[in-house]
Amino acid sequence: MSVDPRLRSLQIDLPTQPATLLRLSALLADDAADLQAAGALIEADMALAAAVMKAVNSSLYGLSGRVQSVRQAVTYLGLREVAAITYEFGLRAVFPAAAELEPLWRRASLRGLLMGRLGEALGVDPWAAHSAGLFEECGKAVLFRHSPVRYLPLFVGAQDDAELIYLEHREYGVSHDALGAALCESWGLAMPAVQAVRHHVRVQATRQLPAGLPRPAICVLSALAQALMNGAPDLEAAAEALAPQAQLDPTLVLRGLRRVADQLREAQARATPGR
Structure with missing residues (x-):
């Protein structure tokens, strides 16, 4: 897919998609995808396979026994x-290893998991939802990679993403939501995922979707996942405000939110020694 030429003119490079992820994308596009072939493809990249195994055995998934392959x-x-975990570490690998970015990647992992499982619970494309969650903040990593010394004060100093976007526009003429959407597009993610990354700051802040947005459900899942990540103080209000904008039933959305929150708590409990 092409990237907006206005972004190219800023000389902010978008990282290219790793070869393993290109092959995995092709495999996922096949409705008759062979699970064993997918596993073999990931295992062929030793660093990626090791990262996937570490993640799968972490408290986020809370499996009852240790997974060996x-x-x-x-x-x-x-x-x-498993494909989403692979994408997560493939995405991380194209950016510099920096302590400042670690909280971003932890949020991406959790957000992707929440959005994917919400999508599964609500009949909304779970792969597009999971990948949108993973890539939501990746534009920040793009700007950090482009100019870490200039970007770091903005990145750590902004009170929230709305302020950060203002600071990014003032400094670079572009913000991380646009850059993140451009990276999603260049890596071939589904258009609903691209749209969710492009609009996530506005939707999370206002709980209002842009007018005329086609296939808006992934944007809604982004804001719902954010509510869960903020400690879920107002899940019912979030469901009531957001669900009708994507023709979703607020009652079913609230039920899905609570189910996914319970799954996360159960995983964390299983992974906690002595529990």
């Missing part, structure tokens, strides 16, 4: 979640 992980979690 990528193929076993696919059996336990399903292809979508």
